[in-house]
Amino acid sequence: KQEVTQIPAALSVPEGENLVLNCSFTDSAIYNLQWFRQDPGKGLTSLLLIQSSQREQTSGRLNASLDKSSGRSTLYIAASQPGDSATYLCAVSNTGTASKLTFGTGTRLQVTL
């Protein structure tokens, strides 16, 4: 059974700092990995999707990497802004059940002025 863990559970950084969020998964037979952002009381916004054959994806100030063999992904946020404050979730879909996503517990990020 796939298990997804995110560290740290919460993080507070001053504006402008670069930061890294971590995601690890126990079953490396994944189809893809997706990073989401969730604002309080809201649904999820898809940030980046990395296919199993890819090593990284970039969108603006965000860069996500994937090391499938070690069961790890990182989300790098450059030059953080207060508007980046949210909970960040990673989720994996496994081969064989490619439609289903298994979510991590999330990292709650606060960027302070």
Add this chain to the structure above:
Amino acid sequence: GAVVSQHPSRVICKSGTSVKIECRSLDFQATTMFWYRQFPKKSLMLMATSNEGSKATYEQGVEKDKFLINHASLTLSTLTVTSAHPEDSSFYICSARDFVSGGFNQPQHFGDGTRLSIL
């Protein structure tokens, strides 16, 4: 970009009431939609996979008679919480994937969620 609309955003009702939540894909067709439940400060737990024109597939431990799912068209899935009780209070979120455009490597798009409170 792909948009998923979920309605209502919040429901407060008495114990014993049945509540229907709608999930619509606004600019793409979704043969499959997903229903999740999220407890406070917890991650999302998949409840069921909604398949257009056929029965939903429920995850282990989810009561199908309690959580009725209907996916009658390519753009609409509904979740009905029947005879709701306080323990059913939670945040329910749906998602859909534009499978036609790119299959399993298309990202899932999520609705804004429904906050259900049963008194």
